[in-house]
Amino acid sequence: MASSEPERRFIEHLLLRPTLFDGVIKSPDRGFYALPYSYKPSTKARTHSRTEHFNPDFFLKLAGRQEILVVEIKDDGDDSNRNRAKCRDGLRHFRELNERLEREGLPWRYTFLFLSPDDFPEFFASVADGGYRRWTSALMGELATA
Numbered sequence: 001m002a003s004s005e006p007e008r009r010f011i012e013h014l015l016l017r018p019t020l021f022d023g024v025i026k027s028p029d030r031g032f033y034a035l036p037y038s039y040k041p042s043t044k045a046r047t048h049s050r051t052e053h054f055n056p057d058f059f060l061k062l063a064g065r066q067e068i069l070v071v072e073i074k075d076d077g078d079d080s081n082r083n084r085a086k087c088r089d090g091l092r093h094f095r096e097l098n099e100r101l102e103r104e105g106l107p108w109r110y111t112f113l114f115l116s117p118d119d120f121p122e123f124f125a126s127v128a129d130g131g132y133r134r135w136t137s138a139l140m141g142e143l144a145t146a
Contacts, residue, residue: 001026003029004073004075006073006074006075006076006116006117007026007057007073009117009120010057010058010071010073010115010117010120011026013120013121013124014060017124017127017128019063020060020062020063020124020127020128021060021061021062021063022061022062022063022064023060023061024058024059024060024061025058025059025060026057026058027055027056027057027058027059028055029055030055031055032055033055033056033059034053034054034055035053035054035055035056035086035089035090035093036051036052036053036089037051037052037053037054037082037085037086037088037089037090038050038051038052038085038089039052039081039082039084039085039086040081041081052082054072054086056070056071056072056090056112057071057072057073058070058071058073059071062127066107066108066109067108067109067110067111068108068109068110068111069110069111069113069127069132070090070094070110070111070112070113071112071113071114071115072086072087072090072112072113072114072115073115073116074114074115074116074139075116075117076116076117076118076139077116077139077142078116078139079139079142079143083114083143084143084144086114087114087140087143087144088143090112090114091112093112094110094111094112097110098110111132111133113132113137113140114137114139114140114143115137115139116137116138116139118138118139119137119138119139122135122137123135123137
């Protein structure tokens with residue numbers, strides 16, 4: 001079940017494109033696939049970081065491929081310290097997972113994405129044309145530079 005309006009809108013887009021995916025999991029907010037991340041709660045000169053966990057919102061199995069798109073959904077422009085840390089640490093996690101899978105000779109690969117409603121049309125177009133690996137969402141661009 002969607003826990004926010006952006007997630008509900010993402011589900012609407014998913015339902016319009018059933019042939020792109022063999023399977024979809026909408027993860028619960030807690031207790032599914034918890035990824036650790038650390039961040040400084042304030043933009044002021046605080047020295048202590050917090051470590052927390054988050055569950056990415058969606059796991060999308062690409063049709064006919066051994067690839068999973070792991071998607072975190074946020075509001076447009078939500079470039080908070082927490083989201084910057086989630087994006088950074090999520091990208092690192094799945095990069096390391098893919099490297100391990102490759103070393104083990106396993107074919108599965110994972111792509112981690114942060115999306116907001118402004119990104120949905122381009123995201124689905126990039127999945128349809130196969131360019132999703134080279135594509136970067138506007139929100140991920142904001143999180144990398146904020």
